[in-house]
Amino acid sequence: MSAPNQATAISQRSLSWRQFKAILRKDIVMELRTKEMITTMSIYSLLTMVIYQVALSQAGTGFDPRNIAAGLLWLAFVFTSMLGLNRSLVHEKDQGCLEALLLSPIDRPVIFFAKMVGNLIFLLIVQVLTIPVFGFLFLQQGSYAGELWMIPLVLLGGSLGIAGVGTLLATMSVNTKGKDFVLAVLFVPLMYPLLMACVSATTVAVLGGVDSEQQFWSAMGMIAIYDVVMIAAAYALYEFVIGA
Amino acid sequence: MKLVKTGIVLLVIGGLLTTAAFVMAFTTAEVQRHSSTITLPEKPDTVFQAIAHTDDGFVYPRPWFSQKIFYFHVPVGLASFLVFGVAAFFSIRFLMTRRREYDTKSRIAMETTLIFVVLTMITGVLWTRAAWGVWWQWEPRLTTYFIMTLMIIAYFVLRNSIEDEERRAVYAAAYSCIAVVNAPISFAVTRLIPSASHPVVDEGAMAISNLIPFLVAIAGMLMVGFAIYVARMTEERLGERLAALKEKFESGS
Numbered sequence: 001m002s003a004p005n006q007a008t009a010i011s012q013r014s015l016s017w018r019q020f021k022a023i024l025r026k027d028i029v030m031e032l033r034t035k036e037m038i039t040t041m042s043i044y045s046l047l048t049m050v051i052y053q054v055a056l057s058q059a060g061t062g063f064d065p066r067n068i069a070a071g072l073l074w075l076a077f078v079f080t081s082m083l084g085l086n087r088s089l090v091h092e093k094d095q096g097c098l099e100a101l102l103l104s105p106i107d108r109p110v111i112f113f114a115k116m117v118g119n120l121i122f123l124l125i126v127q128v129l130t131i132p133v134f135g136f137l138f139l140q141q142g143s144y145a146g147e148l149w150m151i152p153l154v155l156l157g158g159s160l161g162i163a164g165v166g167t168l169l170a171t172m173s174v175n176t177k178g179k180d181f182v183l184a185v186l187f188v189p190l191m192y193p194l195l196m197a198c199v200s201a202t203t204v205a206v207l208g209g210v211d212s213e214q215q216f217w218s219a220m221g222m223i224a225i226y227d228v229v230m231i232a233a234a235y236a237l238y239e240f241v242i243g244a
Numbered sequence: 245m246k247l248v249k250t251g252i253v254l255l256v257i258g259g260l261l262t263t264a265a266f267v268m269a270f271t272t273a274e275v276q277r278h279s280s281t282i283t284l285p286e287k288p289d290t291v292f293q294a295i296a297h298t299d300d301g302f303v304y305p306r307p308w309f310s311q312k313i314f315y316f317h318v319p320v321g322l323a324s325f326l327v328f329g330v331a332a333f334f335s336i337r338f339l340m341t342r343r344r345e346y347d348t349k350s351r352i353a354m355e356t357t358l359i360f361v362v363l364t365m366i367t368g369v370l371w372t373r374a375a376w377g378v379w380w381q382w383e384p385r386l387t388t389y390f391i392m393t394l395m396i397i398a399y400f401v402l403r404n405s406i407e408d409e410e411r412r413a414v415y416a417a418a419y420s421c422i423a424v425v426n427a428p429i430s431f432a433v434t435r436l437i438p439s440a441s442h443p444v445v446d447e448g449a450m451a452i453s454n455l456i457p458f459l460v461a462i463a464g465m466l467m468v469g470f471a472i473y474v475a476r477m478t479e480e481r482l483g484e485r486l487a488a489l490k491e492k493f494e495s496g497s
Contacts, residue, residue: 165422168418168422172402172415172418172419175406175408175411175415176402176405176406176415177405177406177407178401178405181405182401182402182405185394185397185398185401185402186401186402186419188394189391189394189395189398189423189426190395190423192391193429229425230422233421233422233425234422237339237421237422240339240414240417240418241414241415241418243414244410244411244414244415
């Protein structure tokens with residue numbers, strides 16, 4: 001009695017997995033062909049660096065940019081990720097891909113996770129490209145007292161949250177009149193707790209300090225809670241949003 | 245029509261209670277400190293003049309007047325959290341049932357929340373200036389509340405930029421479901437982070453002369469909030485009926 005049920009359950013799971021891979025592969029192949037998201041986001045983050053230089057140009061010689069490096073870095077990430085998230089959904093909509101996805105017999109959560117992981121990969125690539133440039137331009141003087149192994153963890157946690165919430169909000173904003181403006185208005189307040197924790201953890205990673213480990217892990221705990229709660233909420237709401 | 249009467253009655257009672265709370269706040273209420281109540285030897289009644297009063301080493305700049313905002317600010321803030329919760333509840337109901345009335349209810353509750361949030365912000369900023377000497381400080385409660393205000397504004401930005409009615413309702417409901425997570429955080433943040441400089445209301449330690457106007461003001465404010473909600477709801481229903489009648493009339497003639 002239970003054997004066939006189990007068999008269908010297993011095949012259902014492997015089917016979902018294959019669907020997930022197919023959507024993800026589609027996103028990656030499209031990106032490899034057009035190279036649009038990565039290039040726009042990278043150039044945008046480079047431009048942000050130029051603006052930072054202007055903003056910090058009058059700060060004087062006594063000013064140590066390491067103190068605000070984490071904030072500057074995450075500022076660049078927030079703006080580039082908004083650009084990227086908007087793009088990734090605008091493509092889907094303009095080319096009618098979203099409708100095709102909805103027509104195909106794919107579970108809605110699978111679409112959400114595939115889009116989320118796609119966005120996560122692109123965000124991480126851009127971040128990995130941005131960090132050396134940022135370090136090269138702003139952090140050459142002085143040594144790093146902190147522990148740099150912490151940085152990949154923060155990046156992963158932060159990008160996971162950005163990709164999860166961002167995918168939901170971008171799916172909403174792409175269907176509005178004000179597209180990217182609406183995305184910014186919805187995105188920034190929701191991102192606030194995550195950004196706060198990310199900046200705190202990254203600052204610890206750059207500067208070090210007496211109880212840096214403890215401070216780092218408490219910030220990482222906040223990031224983890226945020227990621228779990230927000231991705232669960234986004235996952236639950238995506239079905240409603242994408243069907244409307 | 246029954247609802248309208250309830251609304252009017254609530255508005256009148258709520259207004260009376262709030263007024264009574266104000267009168268009490270300025271006449272009978274003692275001056276209070278964070279956790280316990282003290283009575284100042286003299287009654288400084290000059291509006292916003294710096295009176296540094298040192299009683300067991302504690303400096304009170306302008307103690308008398310700025311404290312009165314407590315009986316307005318706290319009930320309004322409390323009401324804003326509650327009405328936000330109600331709006332989110334209706335949003336969830338909407339997503340479950342897909343009935344349009346829940347969307348309308350949620351939107352109107354959100355409008356009421358916006359009114360309360362703006363009032364809380366204004367009174368809070370006034371008090372901050374009087375008590376802390378600055379207009380604004382990036383302190384946990386103020387920050388989370390500011391974020392909440394932005395979210396409520398974002399809710400209306402989102403609504404206004406979608407034309408399709410069904411889609412507008414679903415997206416707004418989904419957003420308010422996520423945004424409401426911030427309300428309990430903002431409410432609890434002064435209790436969770438003890439170092440936060442925003443005072444925590446401790447009803448148990450309040451003197452009776454403080455507690456009575458405080459509770460009366462809360463009751464009055466909640467009634468006024470509900471009356472605003474009822475009034476807007478009635479307006480909405482009448483508007484719908486009018487539109488339906490117009491359509492009927494035009495198609496009939």
